[in-house]
Amino acid sequence: MNAPRQLLRIQCIGCVARFLGTPVQRVILPAGAHLQTPGSQHKYGQLLRPFHCSAARSTSRPSQTELEKTAEDETFNKDKSLVTHDDLFERAARDSKTKADFNRVVDVFSKKDIRRRGHVEFIYAALKKMPEFGVERDITVYNKLLDVFPKEVFVPRNFIQRMFNHYPRQQECGVQLLEQMENYGIIPNVETKVLLAQIFGEKSHPMRKYQRIMYWFPKFKHANPFPVPHVLPSDPVELARFSLTRIADNLDAKLTIYQYPSTDITETGEEVTRPHIVGIQSPNQRSLLAKHNPCRPVFVEGPFPLWLRKTCVHYYLLRADPIPPEEKVEEELDPEMIGPEQSLFYPQRVELDLERDMGDDFSFDVDDVEEGPVYAMCMAGQGDQATLSQWISGLQETCPILGQIPTVFRLESGPRELQTSSDAQQTPEQEVETDPIIEEEPLHSQRVKQ
Known part of the structure; x- marks a missing residue:
């Protein structure tokens, strides 16, 4: 009252x-x-x-870094879209985009609010920006992003919460982070498991995803016997050597460097660029080229693409048309090699009358597409006819029959500009001296010496 x-x-x-x-x-x-x-x-x-209390916020701020000011502005911004977080990464990457800049942005976001408001949107924006900063294959950066999640908040306390997908939006974000690791071939470590257990618990969807990755990735990690390194050589000659040895199906193939890349200045002051020329040829290809009919031309074709992860290189072939049936000559096997002295593991001919069951089918439906023989392969810095003619001239030293066989160039528009006819024509005074041809030992003999 x-x-x-x-x-x-x-x-x-x-x-x-x-x-x-x-x-x-x-x-x-x-x-x-x-x-x-x-x-x-x-x-x-x-x-x-x-x-009386004023609703206006004081505009005076202490001296802070630009990233911290941007993070504070996001706290008062009601729009929690990805644009604000993208702007935070863009401000950090004005000068350079490095791992240190990326970690600095994550640290600023983690320290601005103890409750980590907007952490899901920030993690999605960070996953999208990782390739730009070059940290998409760094396991420590992924663990740092997992550390942005609040700890022990999304862990289900009883079986009902676990059954009804406790905090589905946060669990989906964690699964998306692990899927990006899976796409880039990154295997999680023990720290990743500890963070997932602290954030989501032992029976959550991100933990199940982690267990599946750890089960399958070690099984397929070494499935490829010829893996491509993540960092390819920057030297064009080394890159061509790696690519050609990868294409060649014979370990005895010999790789030859016909010309190194260089830049010369003529007497008139003109700058002449000499591209690299690297070729490879196996002994079987050399013997087939020696038996080629001089009346039938050979063709230089290309460029053909070869992808090495995200890098595309191009190579050229020296080939011929398929041999007509009337010119085919069946090679007779040496009778001395067919007998008790032949190898039982690699027999040249097997003549056995094997008994078949009544249900066995004796006919085979095989689509046999005949292609012309391939005599050599090369990679060059320029795909014009003048550069590839130097490759053919280098092949004539080991295969003199090429001087008698007409050569036809079937070149398409390659990745580089073709030289004009005026650039290809050289006067005797401007004729460029050729480098000595360097022949490397076959791969098979190198392994035997080792």
């Missing part, structure tokens, strides 16, 4: 003040509250307004 009485007394005092026309500056009430009239506000200004 005290509250209604106090309100009634305040109302009565206000009426008496208006009736008497005298300003009542302050009336002391039992509760310690103060009553002030409109005249008192005009007289004393804002000094007698005890319960």
